[in-house]
Amino acid sequence: MSTAFVVLAALCWGLSGGIGGMLMGDGWSPLVVSFFRGAIGLLFVLVWLALRPQGSGLASGRMWFWSVIAGVGVAGNFAFYFVSIAEGSVAVAATLMYCAPVFVYLASFTLKLESPTRLKWAAIVMVMVGIVLLTRVYETGAGGVTPAGAFAGLLAGLSYAVFIFGFKYAAPHGSPQAILAIAFAVLACILIGLNDTEQALAVLSTPSWPLFVILGVFGAGVSFILYIIGLNHTAPAVASIAAMVEPVTAALFGVVVLNENLAVVQIVGMALILLTVTALSVFSKVPAELVVEPPAAT
Numbered sequence: 456m457s458t459a460f461v462v463l464a465a466l467c468w469g470l471s472g473g474i475g476g477m478l479m480g481d482g483w484s485p486l487v488v489s490f491f492r493g494a495i496g497l498l499f500v501l502v503w504l505a506l507r508p509q510g511s512g513l514a515s516g517r518m519w520f521w522s523v524i525a526g527v528g529v530a531g532n533f534a535f536y537f538v539s540i541a542e543g544s545v546a547v548a549a550t551l552m553y554c555a556p557v558f559v560y561l562a563s564f565t566l567k568l569e570s571p572t573r574l575k576w577a578a579i580v581m582v583m584v585g586i587v588l589l590t591r592v593y594e595t596g597a598g599g600v601t602p603a604g605a606f607a608g609l610l611a612g613l614s615y616a617v618f619i620f621g622f623k624y625a626a627p628h629g630s631p632q633a634i635l636a637i638a639f640a641v642l643a644c645i646l647i648g649l650n651d652t653e654q655a656l657a658v659l660s661t662p663s664w665p666l667f668v669i670l671g672v673f674g675a676g677v678s679f680i681l682y683i684i685g686l687n688h689t690a691p692a693v694a695s696i697a698a699m700v701e702p703v704t705a706a707l708f709g710v711v712v713l714n715e716n717l718a719v720v721q722i723v724g725m726a727l728i729l730l731t732v733t734a735l736s737v738f739s740k741v742p743a744e745l746v747v748e749p750p751a752a753t
Contacts (some may be wrong), residue, residue, distance in 0.1 A: 473545055499677065512630060545715060546661060587724070
């Protein structure tokens with residue numbers, strides 16, 4: 456059952472990319488979409504914290520510090536992800552974001568948390584080859600993927616890695632719901648400062664508001680809670696494989712609903728990235744750091 460929670464969370468995240476793509480297709484900016492996704496998620500984790508206040512760790516300075524770092528990471532992840540979708544496609548953006556474990560590896564090599572080996576470097580090179588094929592950077596404007604879209608997708612993955620490290624180091628000092636509450640509050644503060652106030656306020660009276668609500672509920676509120684609870688009883692390797700549901704769901708949504716097209720070489724690149732990253736997550740100890748095992752959320 457716990458693995459099903461992780462799968463459902465990944466499914467929600469995959470669908471959120473497609474919903475965000477629909478909203479941006481209607482003219483809403485990536486920052487507005489990102490803000491409302493995080494703000495609605497904040498409401499959910501605040502309710503969760505109110506229902507389960509024990510062991511929150513809100514008096515711990517270390518918990519606050521690392522939770523703020525996690526908030527900066529999740530703010531960057533949401534914003535760069537939707538920028539990547541706006542500049543390219545849902546399928547490409549989701550797959551590039553799934554490269555986050557590569558950034559974790561590089562950081563772990565630098566911090567000496569893991570020793571580099573030829574096999575690991577080969578896997579990283581394979582992911583880079585997959586990125587080149589997916590984005591088709593060797594063909595100007597090919598596949599509708601701009602350099603800005605490709606770069607933003609990679610930054611989304613890097614930001615996700617920052618979120619994971621922040622969450623990991625905050626976890627020993629507080630509850631998951633408290634950490635997420637601080638992280639989403641930081642996200643809201645960052646993105647509201649970067650947003651077009653007029654367009655953000657217009658969301659409250661737009662006919663598109665149900666899509667914003669669905670995006671926030673499933674893309675940040677329910678999904679993060681399901682993911683954290685599911686991880687309590689799911690092995691990191693299993694969770695890593697289950698997480699593949701996100702980019703696959705996002706890609707299918709983009710192709711079926713948004714009529715996005717992928718060339719054969721892009722599909723090959725996507726498969727190369729997903730299979731290599733999943734293998735890294737299953738057969739190395741670093742993804743045990745990437746797939747955070749938080750304290751019990753009950």
